[in-house]
Amino acid sequence: MTDTTVNMRPFEPIIGRWKTSGTVLDEDGEQVARIDGTDEYEWMPGGGWVVHRVDVAMGDDRVHALELIGEHDAVTGTYAMRAFDGSGAYGTMAAHLNADGSWTFQGDGMRSTLWPSEDRLSMTARWERQDNSGSWIRWMDMHFVALA
Template sequence: MTDNTQASTPENGRLNALVGRWRSQGQTVATPTEPALQITGSDTYEWLEGGFFLIHRVDVRINDDKVEVIEMIGPYDPETRTYPMRSFDNQGDFVTMRASVNDNGVWTFAGETERATLVIAEDHNTMTARWERIDNGPNWLHWMDMTFTKVS
């Protein structure tokens, strides 16, 4: 991976808004049976040489638990107008999702049981995400809120 790798296509170039190292902070939403959990750490996005795949690394603590994730995003799929996402974590979980971006620059990440809306500030130095998930039913429930501040 190199810092000067560029996106391979204009469509993949939309992912450049994510590139960099971000300080991650947030919390899960309390439920009647579980308290809210604090989330702190970092997210890093960088291009794999060639510019077809964006590598996303997550290194956070959720309360006292360490969570590490590596995710590959891309390349852009013109048929679905989305970016495939495949993530693997240190708990042995594997998740597939699809990312899309609207004309206002708002990103949606959607999987079978979880989804998020990511808004990148105009200055590209902060992002906010609202996550939802499905738990034992058909309804989406507010799961967590995250804020990301660009470090580099």
């Protein structure tokens, strides 16, 4: 086992295919759209990267995305996240494993906390985004159920 694959082991609880559901919220916390679809996290051959595929409906819009997670930075304790979506947009975020086993994902103007369940059968996530004043506001509440 290489140092790279050892460093990636904390992602093991999220590896799998997930039924995704949730809500998108406006600035006042009111639901403006439903989220429904699938997320899949799998090891890239060699174990040095996690490949994350997204296929969800967000209201009337279909979202397809591909994300690569890896490149552990031992100094900051973070992992690089590089995402690309079907519209041609792309972005980067950083993942950080918290002491309670949850993950924090943070990028430009957005952040999320993901809580995998101990039995690895479900996960929940709360996304926040920054408003014009720089304050963080709830953006999406998501739930994931493991698919066989």
